[in-house]
Amino acid sequence: MAARSFLYGGASGGGDDGGGGGGGSVLLTNKRVHCSSSLNPVDSFFLARSSSLQGSRSMVSFEDRGNGSGGQFFQSFDHEDNGDDEYDEYFHQPEKKRRLTADQVRFLEESFESDNKLDPERKIKLAKDLGLQPRQVAIWFQNRRARWKNKQLEKDYDDLQESYNKLKANYDDLVKEKEKLKSEVHELSDKLLLQEKGTSDSSSTKCPCEPQTCRQILDDDVSKNVKTNNGDHHSSVKSIGFEDGVHTISLLERGDSSYVFEQDQSDGSVDEEENFSKMFLPSVDELKMENNSEYHDSHQVNSCFLGLPGDDQAFGLWSY
DNA sequence: TTGTGTTTTATTGCCTCC
DNA sequence: GGAGGCAATAAAACACAA
Numbered sequence: 001m002a003a004r005s006f007l008y009g010g011a012s013g014g015g016d017d018g019g020g021g022g023g024g025s026v027l028l029t030n031k032r033v034h035c036s037s038s039l040n041p042v043d044s045f046f047l048a049r050s051s052s053l054q055g056s057r058s059m060v061s062f063e064d065r066g067n068g069s070g071g072q073f074f075q076s077f078d079h080e081d082n083g084d085d086e087y088d089e090y091f092h093q094p095e096k097k098r099r100l101t102a103d104q105v106r107f108l109e110e111s112f113e114s115d116n117k118l119d120p121e122r123k124i125k126l127a128k129d130l131g132l133q134p135r136q137v138a139i140w141f142q143n144r145r146a147r148w149k150n151k152q153l154e155k156d157y158d159d160l161q162e163s164y165n166k167l168k169a170n171y172d173d174l175v176k177e178k179e180k181l182k183s184e185v186h187e188l189s190d191k192l193l194l195q196e197k198g199t200s201d202s203s204s205t206k207c208p209c210e211p212q213t214c215r216q217i218l219d220d221d222v223s224k225n226v227k228t229n230n231g232d233h234h235s236s237v238k239s240i241g242f243e244d245g246v247h248t249i250s251l252l253e254r255g256d257s258s259y260v261f262e263q264d265q266s267d268g269s270v271d272e273e274e275n276f277s278k279m280f281l282p283s284v285d286e287l288k289m290e291n292n293s294e295y296h297d298s299h300q301v302n303s304c305f306l307g308l309p310g311d312d313q314a315f316g317l318w319s320y
Numbered sequence: 321t322t323g324t325g326t327t328t329t330a331t332t333g334c335c336t337c338c
Numbered sequence: 339g340g341a342g343g344c345a346a347t348a349a350a351a352c353a354c355a356a
Binding site: 098142 | 329330331
């Protein structure tokens, strides 16, 4: 920063702010020093008064002035109340910063709220109403805009933070949910593997569990994770996302409450169906041959299909 | 009273716009 | 090139705890 400067007035007497209509700057160290040749009529008016009446006193006088608005602020700057000696002494002292009065600030705040930018005429009018230098008004608006911007940044930051926290909480919930579902899948897989093992050990086609329980498992697992097809000729179709990378196998609930397998998205070629059967259905076919009546029992679903090759990934809808 | 942190007022240098 | 805005900064004024 430059060396300490005399604020407003002093040696050269009042003047404009170097902007906003231009001309007549008084600041000794400020680069914005302009001559008054470009003054517009409004500035000329102001300067005519301020140069003779105010100088730096514009900042001083409000301290004890009390309330007021409009021109009444301005009225009390007539230095001719004082003697010339006192005047000279006052104006040849380095000026100190003076804070604006509460009334002045309130006035400026109201003005700022209506429009946070100053046009030259408004600046002159405000300065005149408040008994300040136009430059002071300009500076106040500039600083006020800076404060406003900072506040805005803080608010934006808070908003972003809040939004981040919400998203993170959401994400954490989803992760928990995923883990829960995963362990559920593992649990069920283990259970079903055991069931399959039991089935093959006993060479029986019957499900080792009670039919009702078995049915319940199916209903629960399937309906939880599966989409329902539309427009199928079956009365009710639930398709499980069994996928081996090529095929999708569906479990269809038929009108008679029995279940059959069907391969989705097939082109219907015989080869594909045969391959599919070889891959996944031999045990079913065998079972059908061995114990046809049981397979079609309306309340019994052979759950051996659930032992189809695959790990978690086989359950396409469950894999993450 | 004094040290310290915060707020306000003002300056400076740079930039953009006309 | 001048006017005016903005960022960075200085420094006075103010608030407040010890």
